[in-house]
Amino acid sequence: MKSKVIIVGAGIGDKDNITVKVKKALENADVIVYDRLINHDIIREYEGKKELYYVGKKASHHTMAQEDINKLMVKMANEGKNLVRLKGGDPYIFARGSEEALFLKENGVDFEVYPGLTAATVCLNSAGIPQTHRNISQSVTYITGHRENDEDQSFEKYGKYDGTLVFYMGLKNLDKIINDLLAGGMDGDADIAIISKGGYNNQKVFKSKVRFVLTEIKEEDFPSPTLIVIGKTVGLSDDLNYFENRVLFNKNVLITRSLKESFDLSQRLTELGANVINAPTFSIEYKNLDILENDIDNFDYDYLIFTSTNSVRIFFETLLKKHDIRKIGKVKIAAIGLKTKRVIESFNLKVDYYSKEGVAEKLYEKLFSIIKKEDKVYLPHSSLTRPYIIDRLREKSTLRDLEIYDNEIIKEKVNFDEKLDAALFMSSSSVNNFIEVYGKDALKDVKIFSIGAITSQTLKDHGLNDIIQPKIASSENLLEEVEKYYENEKN
Ligand code: SAH
Numbered sequence: 001m002k003s004k005v006i007i008v009g010a011g012i013g014d015k016d017n018i019t020v021k022v023k024k025a026l027e028n029a030d031v032i033v034y035d036r037l038i039n040h041d042i043i044r045e046y047e048g049k050k051e052l053y054y055v056g057k058k059a060s061h062h063t064m065a066q067e068d069i070n071k072l073m074v075k076m077a078n079e080g081k082n083l084v085r086l087k088g089g090d091p092y093i094f095a096r097g098s099e100e101a102l103f104l105k106e107n108g109v110d111f112e113v114y115p116g117l118t119a120a121t122v123c124l125n126s127a128g129i130p131q132t133h134r135n136i137s138q139s140v141t142y143i144t145g146h147r148e149n150d151e152d153q154s155f156e157k158y159g160k161y162d163g164t165l166v167f168y169m170g171l172k173n174l175d176k177i178i179n180d181l182l183a184g185g186m187d188g189d190a191d192i193a194i195i196s197k198g199g200y201n202n203q204k205v206f207k208s209k210v211r212f213v214l215t216e217i218k219e220e221d222f223p224s225p226t227l228i229v230i231g232k233t234v235g236l237s238d239d240l241n242y243f244e245n246r247v248l249f250n251k252n253v254l255i256t257r258s259l260k261e262s263f264d265l266s267q268r269l270t271e272l273g274a275n276v277i278n279a280p281t282f283s284i285e286y287k288n289l290d291i292l293e294n295d296i297d298n299f300d301y302d303y304l305i306f307t308s309t310n311s312v313r314i315f316f317e318t319l320l321k322k323h324d325i326r327k328i329g330k331v332k333i334a335a336i337g338l339k340t341k342r343v344i345e346s347f348n349l350k351v352d353y354y355s356k357e358g359v360a361e362k363l364y365e366k367l368f369s370i371i372k373k374e375d376k377v378y379l380p381h382s383s384l385t386r387p388y389i390i391d392r393l394r395e396k397s398t399l400r401d402l403e404i405y406d407n408e409i410i411k412e413k414v415n416f417d418e419k420l421d422a423a424l425f426m427s428s429s430s431v432n433n434f435i436e437v438y439g440k441d442a443l444k445d446v447k448i449f450s451i452g453a454i455t456s457q458t459l460k461d462h463g464l465n466d467i468i469q470p471k472i473a474s475s476e477n478l479l480e481e482v483e484k485y486y487e488n489e490k491n
Pocket of ligand 1: 089094
C-alpha cells in the first residue's frame with residue numbers, strides 16, 4: 001500500500017483536547033513530525049516507540065526551515081513510512097498546514113488533513129469567554145497579529161467590527177493593534193482579555209479595557225503563547241469561568257511515585273486543575289524472572305497473594321508470555337488495597353479476598369481464620385515489602401515467597417522551578433528517597449499529604465509533623481483529602 005502523510009491538529013492545552021481521529025492516526029504512525037506548541041504529554045507516550053522529529057519553531061528562531069520540513073516529509077513518504085505531521089491547534093489556522101499539503105500534492109505524495117481544536121476555541125473556553133453569545137456577539141473573527149512585509153499591516157478595518165475579535169501571535173504587536181483599532185473607531189471602553197498559556201492549569205488571564213491595556217500590562221508578565229480577545233463576551237467570564245474555579249487550579253502538586261504507577265492520580269489531579277510535578281523517587285527493576293517463570297510453569301497453589309499493583313503486572317506479564325490464564329487454575333486470589341484488586345480484575349480475574357486499605361495487616365485480618373497450615377500460598381513481592389505479611393503467612397501456611405522486583409532509588413533530580421503547594425506521599429520509601437535526593441528544605445511550607453499511618457510515621461521521623469492523612473489508606477481517599485483541604489481553603 002502506498003504510504004500517506006496525515007497532517008493533523010493536536011488541539012491546545014490539556015493533552016486530552018485531541019480528537020479521537022487524530023489519536024488513532026498517531027497510534028498508527030511510523031513517524032511523527034511535531035511542532036513546538038504541542039502539549040509534550042501527547043508526544044511522551046510515543047517516545048521509544050515511534051520515530052519522532054521535533055521541528056519546532058520558536059519566534060524568530062527556526063529549528064528547521066519550512067522547506068526542510070517539507071522535504072523531510074516527502075522523503076519519508078517515499079521511503080514508505082506512514083508519517084503524521086502533528087501541529088498545534090488546527091492545521092489550517094495560522095499553521096501552514098495548507099502550504100505543506102500543497103507541497104505534498106506537487107510532489108505526488110498522498111495526504112489527508114484532520115482538524116484540531118484551535119487556540120481560540122480552547123483558550124476562550126478556559127478563560128470563561130464564549131466566542132459568540134445571543135444578543136451580545138453574532139460573529140467571531142480570527143486575526144493574525146503577525147504579518148509578512150508584503151501583507152496589509154493595518155488593523156484599522158476591525159475598529160468597527162461588532163463581534164468577537166481574536167488575535168493570534170499578537171502580543172508583540174499589541175501597541176499597533178490597539179492604536180489601529182482606536183483609530184478605526186473602536187470604543188475605548190471595549191473589553192479586552194489577554195490569555196497566556198490558555199487551556200493549561202497554569203494559564204493567566206488578564207482583563208481590561210482597550211484604552212487602558214497598553215499602560216497596564218508588561219509583555220514579560222505574559223509568557224508566550226498568548227491570545228488577545230476583544231469583545232463584549234469577555235464580560236461573561238466572571239460567571240462562566242469554571243476552569244479557574246476548579247478546586248486545585250494552578251496548585252503545584254508534587255507526586256513521587258514511579259511514572260507508570262502515578263498515572264491515574266496524576267490524571268485526576270490535572271483534571272482538578274493542578275500542575276502536577278512528577279518526581280519519581282524510585283524505579284521498578286524486575287528481578288528473579290527466571291525463578292518466577294519456573295514457579296509459574298509448575299504452578300500448584302491454593303492461594304495467590306498480591307501486595308502491590310507492580311507485583312500483579314509482573315506476575316501476569318510473565319505468565320502470559322508462555323501460558324494463558326488457566327495456568328493458575330482454581331487458586332484463590334487475595335490483594336492488598338483496592339488498586340491492586342483493580343489491576344487483578346483487569347486480567348479478567350475475580351479477587352476472593354482483599355482489604356480496602358493498602359496495608360498488609362488489614363488483609364491478614366481477613367485471611368488468618370481461613371488459611372490452614374497445609375495450604376500452599378504463593379506470594380510474589382517487592383524487595384521492600386515489609387516482613388509482616390511474609391512472616392505471618394510463613395507461620396500460618398506453607399508459603400513460597402519470591403522477590404520479583406526492586407525499587408531502585410532514582411538519584412537524578414527532576415528540575416522544577418515552581419514553588420510547591422502540596423506534596424503527596426504514598427509510601428515510606430518514597431519519603432525517605434525524596435528527602436535523601438531533594439533535601440528536607442524542598443518541603444518547607446509545603447502542605448503534606450500522606451496515604452496512611454506508616455508513611456505518616458516516616459514523615460514524622462524526619463520531623464515533618466503537620467500531615468493530612470485519610471482514615472483508610474488508598475489513593476482515592478488521599479485525593480479526597482486533598483480536595484477537601486483546598487475546598488475549605490477556598491471558602
Ligand atoms: N494552529 C494553531 C495556531 C498556531 S499560531 C491553532 O490553531 O491554534 C500560534 C499562536 O497560537 C500563538 O502565537 C498564540 O497566539 C496562539 N496560541 C497557541 N497556543 C496557545 C495557548 N495555549 N494559549 C494562548 N494562545 C495560544
